[in-house]
Amino acid sequence: MRYYLTTAIDYVNSRPHLGTAYEKITADVIARYQRGCGNEVRFLMGNDEHSQKVAAAGRKEGLTPLEWCDRMEGVFRSAWSALEIQPDVFIRTSEPRHREAVQALAQRIKDAGDFYEGEYEGWYCVGCEAFKRDEDLKDGLCPDHANRKPEWLKEKNWFFRLSRWCEPLKAHFAANPSFVLPESRRNELLALLDRGLEDISVSRTGTDWGIPFPFDERVVVYVWFDALINYITATGWPQDTASSAHWWPADLHLVGKDITRFHGVVWPAMLLSAGLPVPRKVFGHGFVNMSGGRMSKDAGRVTDPLELANTYGVAALRYYLCAEANFGQDLEFSEERLLARANSDLANGLGNLAARTAGMLTRWREGRVAAAPQSSALLARADAAVDTYQRCMEVLDLRGALAAATQIVTEANAHVDRTQPFAMAKDPARTAELDGVLAELVNSLLLACRLHHPFMPAKMEQLHLELTGTALDLTSSISGAKGARVLPGTILVKGAALFPRIETAKT
Numbered sequence: 001m002r003y004y005l006t007t008a009i010d011y012v013n014s015r016p017h018l019g020t021a022y023e024k025i026t027a028d029v030i031a032r033y034q035r036g037c038g039n040e041v042r043f044l045m046g047n048d049e050h051s052q053k054v055a056a057a058g059r060k061e062g063l064t065p066l067e068w069c070d071r072m073e074g075v076f077r078s079a080w081s082a083l084e085i086q087p088d089v090f091i092r093t094s095e096p097r098h099r100e101a102v103q104a105l106a107q108r109i110k111d112a113g114d115f116y117e118g119e120y121e122g123w124y125c126v127g128c129e130a131f132k133r134d135e136d137l138k139d140g141l142c143p144d145h146a147n148r149k150p151e152w153l154k155e156k157n158w159f160f161r162l163s164r165w166c167e168p169l170k171a172h173f174a175a176n177p178s179f180v181l182p183e184s185r186r187n188e189l190l191a192l193l194d195r196g197l198e199d200i201s202v203s204r205t206g207t208d209w210g211i212p213f214p215f216d217e218r219v220v221v222y223v224w225f226d227a228l229i230n231y232i233t234a235t236g237w238p239q240d241t242a243s244s245a246h247w248w249p250a251d252l253h254l255v256g257k258d259i260t261r262f263h264g265v266v267w268p269a270m271l272l273s274a275g276l277p278v279p280r281k282v283f284g285h286g287f288v289n290m291s292g293g294r295m296s297k298d299a300g301r302v303t304d305p306l307e308l309a310n311t312y313g314v315a316a317l318r319y320y321l322c323a324e325a326n327f328g329q330d331l332e333f334s335e336e337r338l339l340a341r342a343n344s345d346l347a348n349g350l351g352n353l354a355a356r357t358a359g360m361l362t363r364w365r366e367g368r369v370a371a372a373p374q375s376s377a378l379l380a381r382a383d384a385a386v387d388t389y390q391r392c393m394e395v396l397d398l399r400g401a402l403a404a405a406t407q408i409v410t411e412a413n414a415h416v417d418r419t420q421p422f423a424m425a426k427d428p429a430r431t432a433e434l435d436g437v438l439a440e441l442v443n444s445l446l447l448a449c450r451l452h453h454p455f456m457p458a459k460m461e462q463l464h465l466e467l468t469g470t471a472l473d474l475t476s477s478i479s480g481a482k483g484a485r486v487l488p489g490t491i492l493v494k495g496a497a498l499f500p501r502i503e504t505a506k507t
């Protein structure tokens with residue numbers, strides 16, 4: 001089966017921060033899980049460039065918007081790569097293929113009779129790149145951009161007849177209960193639909209940084225309208241009909257909870273109007289909060305994910321972000337908790353299991369792995385944990401999936417304490433028994449390694465190589481996990497410590 005997932009594309013007016021990294025990391029985990037299940041995966045990420053604040057950031061440096069965006073592409077791509085995030089496609093909205101898709105989609109909506117000219121008068125927040133109603137503002141300011149006064153706009157604009165799609169959307173929500181998740185986001189959008197939808201202004205005048213309407217070259221497409229279309233551009237639409245028929249509609253749009261309205265209402269309405277299928281699922285994840293406030297570049301609360309990765313390791317950072325909060329809810333970021341997770345779950349848990357298993361095997365068996373016992377309660381439970389893990393991953397419960405993987409580690413470590421292999425090693429009569437216990441440990445580790453792989457790819461690929469002498473097959477790492485065993489006779493290689501204990505936090 002094919003699986004097409006996307007993240008929100010990022011404004012490139014400043015560097016990636018932990019909040020945006022959170023979304024890309026969790027999406028990368030899902031993509032790697034899907035690849036491991038044997039699915040044909042297309043994981044899309046990219047940059048959202050036609051924003052006034054992007055143009056302004058370039059002006060400050062004396063660069064044209066495009067020159068600025070060229071520079072920022074490198075900044076974003078190298079950050080994502082350092083965090084072991086591996087998209088299959090990276091899109092920029094200034095690319096010709098996107099311009100073509102936006103114009104083709106706009107023409108279809110025009111032909112459907114869903115664009116009309118009107119006068120827009122009202123507030124516009126450049127921070128949000130969004131039109132604001134009076135009730136959206138607090139003391140005349142945008143709650144998310146209190147440092148930036150909204151602009152009063154009065155322009156002749158193109159409007160999208162969003163109101164027309166309210167009833168069809170309600171029907172779609174009713175027929176597809178998991179179209180928007182989690183439940184809280186779905187309920188928000190249902191309430192919005194119940195109140196009725198207003199038509200929205202979708203053009204901007206007075207700027208040439210954007211994509212002109214095919215039927216009105218004087219104005220450019222509103223940046224949100226433009227940005228949403230990237231998801232279908234990246235399938236090859238409209239030119240490559242075979243590719244777009246294969247990849248569209250997307251299986252998952254992973255976005256922040258503040259923009260589920262654009263993805264669960266506006267975007268599907270655009271597609272319905274254009275006669276195209278709507279995405280299968282929109283998931284609105286929570287924010288990464290710092291001391292009670294949302295982490296956001298506009299609010300000035302920013303933590304650099306690359307610095308954290310340097311201090312604690314990429315694996316620990318990815319693990320922490322997925323393990324710490326239920327996916328869909330906010331995560332309260334704490335460097336102390338990150339350190340505690342790195343030391344307890346990784347150094348003392350998985351790292352310790354790997355180190356002691358390799359230590360015992362090399363000391364007593366020159367690394368040679370024996371066959372796993374036919375009936376092992378420990379391995380039976382580890383195999384059962386694979387099922388639990390998959391059930392969780394299928395509903396995007398990343399935390400639950402990690403808990404199932406961690407359970408294997410915890411039980412294996414407890415097995416060492418219970419069976420006392422050190423006592424067995426001193427007793428020649430217990431050779432076979434010791435072989436059995438060591439094989440149970442090695443194979444528990446193998447299963448834990450496979451299940452942790454989407455979360456900590458590089459570390460787990462290293463561990464797999466040490467355990468089995470072979471590279472992990474990334475197309476069956478998950479689908480082949482249940483019942484997977486290290487071949488008897490394999491010589492395990494004891495490598496460097498997987499997760500060295502981190503003694504102090506960087507201050």
Ligand SMILES: [Zn+2]
Nearest residue numbers: 125128142145
């Ligand atoms: Zn705003």
